[in-house]
Amino acid sequence: MRAPNILLLTPAIIIAGVAILYPLTTSIYISLHDIGPAGSGWVFVGGKHYVEMFSNRFFYQALVTSVIYTLMSVLLSLLLGVSAALLLRQLNRGRGFAEALFVIPLAVSPILGGIVWSPPAVWDDLNSFLHYAFNLPFIDVTDPLTYFPIMVLSETWLWSPLFMLATLVILDGIPKDGFEAAQVMGASGRQILTLVYLPAVFRSRVTSMLVALKSVDFFRSFEIPFAWSLWVRESQLGAPTDTLSLMLFKMLITPSSDSGIPIPYISAVSTALMAVSLLATLPIYRLVTRIWVGGTR
Amino acid sequence: MGGWNPMNPVKPLIYILILALTLFYLYPVVVIVLEGFDTDISPLLAPGIRLIGGVPYYSGGITPSLVYYVDMFAVQGFQRLIANSLVIGLGATFLAVFFGVFTAYGLTFHIRRSGRLYDFIMLVMRGVPPFLLLIPLLLTLSSWRLWDTHVGMILAYLTLNAPIAYLVLRSLMNELPRELVEAALTMGCNAWTAVSRVVMPLLMPGILVTVVFMLVLTWNEFLLASLLTGPVARTVSVGVWAGVGEQIGTFRTVEFEAQAAAGTVALIPVATIILFLRRRLVRLFTLSPTT
Numbered sequence: 279m280r281a282p283n284i285l286l287l288t289p290a291i292i293i294a295g296v297a298i299l300y301p302l303t304t305s306i307y308i309s310l311h312d313i314g315p316a317g318s319g320w321v322f323v324g325g326k327h328y329v330e331m332f333s334n335r336f337f338y339q340a341l342v343t344s345v346i347y348t349l350m351s352v353l354l355s356l357l358l359g360v361s362a363a364l365l366l367r368q369l370n371r372g373r374g375f376a377e378a379l380f381v382i383p384l385a386v387s388p389i390l391g392g393i394v395w396s397p398p399a400v401w402d403d404l405n406s407f408l409h410y411a412f413n414l415p416f417i418d419v420t421d422p423l424t425y426f427p428i429m430v431l432s433e434t435w436l437w438s439p440l441f442m443l444a445t446l447v448i449l450d451g452i453p454k455d456g457f458e459a460a461q462v463m464g465a466s467g468r469q470i471l472t473l474v475y476l477p478a479v480f481r482s483r484v485t486s487m488l489v490a491l492k493s494v495d496f497f498r499s500f501e502i503p504f505a506w507s508l509w510v511r512e513s514q515l516g517a518p519t520d521t522l523s524l525m526l527f528k529m530l531i532t533p534s535s536d537s538g539i540p541i542p543y544i545s546a547v548s549t550a551l552m553a554v555s556l557l558a559t560l561p562i563y564r565l566v567t568r569i570w571v572g573g574t575r
Numbered sequence: 576m577g578g579w580n581p582m583n584p585v586k587p588l589i590y591i592l593i594l595a596l597t598l599f600y601l602y603p604v605v606v607i608v609l610e611g612f613d614t615d616i617s618p619l620l621a622p623g624i625r626l627i628g629g630v631p632y633y634s635g636g637i638t639p640s641l642v643y644y645v646d647m648f649a650v651q652g653f654q655r656l657i658a659n660s661l662v663i664g665l666g667a668t669f670l671a672v673f674f675g676v677f678t679a680y681g682l683t684f685h686i687r688r689s690g691r692l693y694d695f696i697m698l699v700m701r702g703v704p705p706f707l708l709l710i711p712l713l714l715t716l717s718s719w720r721l722w723d724t725h726v727g728m729i730l731a732y733l734t735l736n737a738p739i740a741y742l743v744l745r746s747l748m749n750e751l752p753r754e755l756v757e758a759a760l761t762m763g764c765n766a767w768t769a770v771s772r773v774v775m776p777l778l779m780p781g782i783l784v785t786v787v788f789m790l791v792l793t794w795n796e797f798l799l800a801s802l803l804t805g806p807v808a809r810t811v812s813v814g815v816w817a818g819v820g821e822q823i824g825t826f827r828t829v830e831f832e833a834q835a836a837a838g839t840v841a842l843i844p845v846a847t848i849i850l851f852l853r854r855r856l857v858r859l860f861t862l863s864p865t866t
């Protein structure tokens with residue numbers, strides 16, 4: 279059984295080479311070098327860019343922004359998704375139809391998510407409506423305290439349907455006799471909600487998995503902050519829109535006066551952030567193995 | 576069959592809340608679709624009120640026309656972008672799923688010990704910062720003269736999506752009865768025939784769903800495409816942002832109605848797919864055996 283084993287490993291090695299080894303080794307190599315004077319290629323500089331990262335205030339700012347953005351997005355998505363699912367379950371007719379309407383944002387690409395909630399799409403009209411109907415003052419979307427929550431709202435709009443679908447799948451999986459018995463015994467609607475539905479949702483491994491994986495995704499979020507940096511004209515570094523991904527993007531496309539494009543620095547930040555994905559993967563890995571061995575409950 | 580009594584006074588409130596949610600989820604999409612069919616006399620003064628230097632300006636009215644769609648297809652050649660996205664998406668998806676099936680098969684049924692470490696590494700790679708992939712890709716593709724080519728983009732998306740494809744396929748493979756594959760192997764199947772005659776036919780629905788899912792992911796991807804493509808291999812989602820214009824459109828002012836029209840065209844096929852997949856999305860995203 280020796281020979282077939284090695285043959286069987288070939289696809290695994292190819293994927294690992296293309297998707298792991300190549301980007302990782304290249305990034306680490308670049309992060310330890312500098313682009314030398316014309317023609318001289320890469321010059322080894324050691325940990326210079328890592329030191330630079332820890333003394334750069336834009337890095338800390340973007341890190342904090344990303345963390346807040348992630349927490350707000352994941353909490354709001356969970357809250358809205360679970361509420362939407364609980365509401366849908368109260369419908370006797372048209373539940374499937376309403377569910378189909380609610381999942382449409384999942385088809386919207388993240389960059390289009392930045393467009394559909396933009397000032398010309400929603401906020402200008404809403405402003406004129408509120409103004410003419412209720413004589414309210416205009417919502418100033420150029421204020422960071424307004425547009426940051428809107429960015430989170432756009433992210434929630436895109437992804438809460440996924441949390442809703444997960445909740446529906448979990449609730450449909452609850453054995454019917456359980457809560458029918460509860461009803462017969464005279465449990466009120468609220469008791470069924472707090473003693474049957476909510477524990478089922480929040481104890482499910484599917485929910486934990488979704489929260490963990492989407493937190494990682496929100497932490498890397500790029501498209502919606504990028505779109506908003508255009509809507510509110512925040513193209514400079516250090517703007518309140520800057521998540522880590524957007525900060526690195528801005529460094530890459532905005533030529534800086536002194537040292538050209540800081541490619542090694544960008545690689546150093548990305549490599550350092552690998553630590554975050556490693557840490558985040560530990561609980562995710564534990565969940566995955568439990569789910570694959572013992573199911574979702 | 577909800578748990579609540581139909582005579583419950585809470586019922587009207589539930590309908591109101593569901594109506595509010597419908598408005599929340601659908602309104603932005605409806606606006607985008609309508610904007611694409613609406614021309615403005617001046618692109619600077621789209622309908623609505625905006626603050627220009629603190630002073631509110633109002634311009635309104637809807638002038639229905641197909642001007643953005645005609646411009647998009649007849650002048651800007653949006654169909655070329657659609658073709659690019661399809662070629663790149665199909666290429667990258669085929670490779671990711673092909674290698675993914677064999678890797679998942681090998682690690683699930685033959686080399687089980689290495690499988691767990693491999694799963695861990697793939698989960699890490701699913702969550703890496705995008706620039707960890709982008710900078711190496713940018714440098715390699717330009718030095719190999721593959722920047723802004725279909726082959727280059729297929730490689731880029733293979734790097735990005737191979738871990739996701741592998742993980743989804745591994746979660747499928749995991750549910751296959753082990754005895755079945757072992758029986759096939761003892762009865763004379765080799766690895767190749769076990770995959771092609773036993774595993775693939777059994778998992779075909781799941782593999783097809785994975786393929787469709789990977790196609791949607793590549794179709795919607797923006798960051799890699801915006802930095803690794805130029806005028807030749809530009810994909811749909813970059814075109815949507817650029818309002819299909821010739822510039823890459825990074826921090827350039829873009830025409831909103833052109834974005835809306837392109838966004839509508841990009842959205843229709845994906846929305847159809849998502850409606851069909853719906854609850855299967857939960858399993859695709861969470862790697863859990865749910866539906």
